[in-house]
Amino acid sequence: xxxxxxxxxxxxxxxxxxxxxxxxxxxxxxxxxxxxxxxxxxxxxxxxxxxxxxxxxxxxxxxxxxxxxxxxxxxxxxxxxxxxxxxxxxxxxxxxxxxxxxxxxxxxxxxxxxxxxxxxxxxxxxxxxxxxxxxxxxxxxxxxxxxxxxxxxxxxxxxxxxxxxxxxxxxxxxxxxxxxxxxxxxxxxxxxxxxxxxxxxxxxxxxxxxxxxxxxxxxxxxxxxxxxxxxxxxxxxxxxxxxxxxxxxxxxxxx
Amino acid sequence: xxxxxxxxxxxxxxxxxxxxxxxxxxxxxxxxxxxxxxxxxxxxxxxxxxxxxxxxxxxxxxxxxxxxxxxxxxxxxxxxxxxxxxxxxxxxxxxxxxxxxxxxxxxxxxxxxxxxxxxxxxxxxxxxxxxxxxxxxxxxxxxxxxxxxxxxxxxxxxxxxxxxxxxxxxxxxxxxxxxxxxxxxxxxxxxxxxxxxxxxxxxxxxxxxxxxxxxxxxxxxxxxxxxxxxxxxxxxxxxxxxxxxxxxxxxxxxxxxxxxxxxxxxxxxxxxxxxxxxxxxxxxxxxxxxxxxxxxxxxxxxxxxxxxxxxxxxxxxxxxxxxxxxxxxxxxxxxxxxxxxxxxxxxxxxxxxxxxxxxxx
Ligand SMILES: Nc1ncnc2c1ncn2[C@@H]1O[C@H](COP(=O)(O)OP(=O)(O)OP(=O)(O)O)[C@@H](O)[C@H]1O
Ligand SMILES: [Mg+2]
Numbered sequence: 001x002x003x004x005x006x007x008x009x010x011x012x013x014x015x016x017x018x019x020x021x022x023x024x025x026x027x028x029x030x031x032x033x034x035x036x037x038x039x040x041x042x043x044x045x046x047x048x049x050x051x052x053x054x055x056x057x058x059x060x061x062x063x064x065x066x067x068x069x070x071x072x073x074x075x076x077x078x079x080x081x082x083x084x085x086x087x088x089x090x091x092x093x094x095x096x097x098x099x100x101x102x103x104x105x106x107x108x109x110x111x112x113x114x115x116x117x118x119x120x121x122x123x124x125x126x127x128x129x130x131x132x133x134x135x136x137x138x139x140x141x142x143x144x145x146x147x148x149x150x151x152x153x154x155x156x157x158x159x160x161x162x163x164x165x166x167x168x169x170x171x172x173x174x175x176x177x178x179x180x181x182x183x184x185x186x187x188x189x190x191x192x193x194x195x196x197x198x199x200x201x202x203x204x205x206x207x208x209x210x211x212x213x214x215x216x217x218x219x220x221x222x223x224x225x226x227x228x229x230x231x232x233x234x235x236x237x238x239x240x241x242x243x244x245x246x247x248x249x250x251x252x253x254x255x
Numbered sequence: 256x257x258x259x260x261x262x263x264x265x266x267x268x269x270x271x272x273x274x275x276x277x278x279x280x281x282x283x284x285x286x287x288x289x290x291x292x293x294x295x296x297x298x299x300x301x302x303x304x305x306x307x308x309x310x311x312x313x314x315x316x317x318x319x320x321x322x323x324x325x326x327x328x329x330x331x332x333x334x335x336x337x338x339x340x341x342x343x344x345x346x347x348x349x350x351x352x353x354x355x356x357x358x359x360x361x362x363x364x365x366x367x368x369x370x371x372x373x374x375x376x377x378x379x380x381x382x383x384x385x386x387x388x389x390x391x392x393x394x395x396x397x398x399x400x401x402x403x404x405x406x407x408x409x410x411x412x413x414x415x416x417x418x419x420x421x422x423x424x425x426x427x428x429x430x431x432x433x434x435x436x437x438x439x440x441x442x443x444x445x446x447x448x449x450x451x452x453x454x455x456x457x458x459x460x461x462x463x464x465x466x467x468x469x470x471x472x473x474x475x476x477x478x479x480x481x482x483x484x485x486x487x488x489x490x491x492x493x494x495x496x497x498x499x500x501x502x503x504x505x506x507x508x509x510x511x512x513x514x515x516x517x518x519x520x521x522x523x524x525x526x527x528x529x530x531x532x533x534x535x536x537x538x539x540x541x542x543x544x545x546x547x548x549x550x551x552x553x554x555x556x557x558x559x560x561x562x563x564x565x566x567x568x569x570x571x572x573x574x575x576x577x578x579x580x581x582x583x584x585x586x587x588x589x590x591x592x593x594x595x596x597x598x599x600x601x602x603x604x605x606x607x608x609x610x611x612x613x614x615x616x
């Protein structure tokens with residue numbers, strides 16, 4: 001019961017971004033963090049898994065071949081939240097979540113507005129429901145986008161930098177929401193994060209991507225090490241376990 | 256359930272889910288009521304349009320004449336049935352077609368400035384018409400004005416196909432389509448000017464009238480063709496409405512929700528080109544209706560396309576109908592080309608919208 005990514009090649013035009021990339025199988029109910037420098041190919045990988053980037057290779061969920069599905073079919077299983085936020089949309093937050101739910105016929109069932117409200121409640125955005133999306137702050141829009149992603153109750157939830165615009169408290173809340181979503185709905189959750197400490201804290205599995213290749217992957221303590229930090233980010237850093245088994249990343253110098 | 260407390264997201268105490276759902280439904284009811292009001296305004300505008308004209312007939316007389324044809328003298332009946340009514344209906348249908356076309360273009364190209372006029376569809380049509388007039392193209396068994404309209408249609412439709420092809424070739428995404436469109440406006444306008452330069456005096460007169468946009472070629476045939484094209488395209492627009500709404504959230508988000516964006520964009524542009532090409536083929540270049548209609552609709556009902564598309568259709572129809580009535584009354588004793596009127600009304604309306612939305616931020 002897991003997501004399998006095998007031999008994935010993705011390109012933009014004739015520029016190959018990911019070539020023959022494979023990941024350890026990502027079990028349901030667990031959170032995986034995808035980390036790496038800017039331009040490493042993290043977004044491209046998520047988009048390829050979601051079927052949005054032109055890619056070849058195997059993407060399987062349990063015994064379903066996601067890579068052979070049409071866009072509408074795939075959307076029943078996978079949701080991708082882009083890292084950029086929509087602008088200038090004359091819709092209320094609730095309407096945008098309904099729009100995401102009703103975009104393709106397959107997902108309709110029950111009262112869309114009620115389901116959309118449930119998603120908004122889950123991400124803690126009830127008070128935003130009737131506000132116009134284009135009048136929200138950046139962080140509020142990111143929370144709204146999260147509701148758009150989970151409203152279809154995907155089995156594979158791909159969040160591209162879901163905390164980039166959030167304040168400290170909301171970062172923590174969104175990360176624990178992601179974890180709870182994985183546990184409670186038995187979903188595969190993949191997060192792109194730049195905060196390594198947050199990645200270590202929230203995830204069961206960490207994938208370090210650089211230049212379109214997987215450098216290391218494994219449990220946080222194995223993937224996030226001084227060696228990886230030096231290799232991939234060119235910084236000299238210490239990684240220390242502190243109380244409650246959480247790790248601390250302390251950067252001493254830029255190499 | 257995980258996040259009971261939501262600091263900083265709101266100042267007031269949170270309303271309950273039920274209260275929010277209730278408010279959401281009330282908003283929808285209010286917007287549907289606005290649609291109905293727009294439709295009524297359209298009917299009123301049509302009545303006004305039919306009642307205005309150089310030969311004095313009271314609106315009341317015309318209304319009774321429509322209900323009971325026997326109450327009009329033969330010449331009055333001819334004016335109402337052969338001129339006033341087809342003109343008025345052509346005007347609303349053209350407005351509806353242009354605005355629906357503009358609304359779909361604005362959504363799929365993600366550009367609030369997209370419209371048949373700004374993307375060069377109108378310019379292409381006017382070049383096609385000019386060519387037909389100047390070259391005196393003829394096909395046996397077809398009246399010459401039908402040839403002109405047909406040629407205008409061919410060029411308008413061709414211009415959109417060209418736009419799509421160029422955008423695909425360049426893979427530049429939707430913004431490049433708008434740039435190509437602007438290039439097309441200039442190219443076709445230059446070509447039309449060239450044709451005008453070599454045209455005979457008589458052809459030139461016809462040409463000028465055409466490039467200004469006018470209802471003077473309206474007839475029951477144009478009403479029938481426009482109504483048929485609208486009836487053909489609108490149901491497909493309606494079916495695509497949910498996907499179009501999702502597309503407002505961005506391409507990736509829509510695709511991730513199950514929308515085949517490339518396919519949606521292709522068919523949407525196809526509908527838009529069919530609608531606008533047909534409209535300009537009958538009345539020539541009518542600017543701003545296709546641009547401003549959707550903007551008015553957006554202000555009134557937002558961008559849920561199940562409301563936004565019908566509201567665009569009605570706003571366009573209303574604008575065009577009012578413009579048609581105004582074209583008969585603005586200069587006493589003269590019938591202005593309707594394209595001039597839409598520009599005169601449209602430019603300030605458009606500037607107003609820009610400033611209003613700019614102030615909103
Ligand atoms: N639309 C595009 N067209 C062409 N090349 C692209 C496109 N999007 C991304 N790329 C290229 O693909 C590579 C990977 O980009 P990607 O967006 O996957 O990086 P990322 O790891 O998500 O970076 P970031 O942390 O900055 O979001 C980059 O070199 C980028 O230049
Ligand atoms: Mg990225």
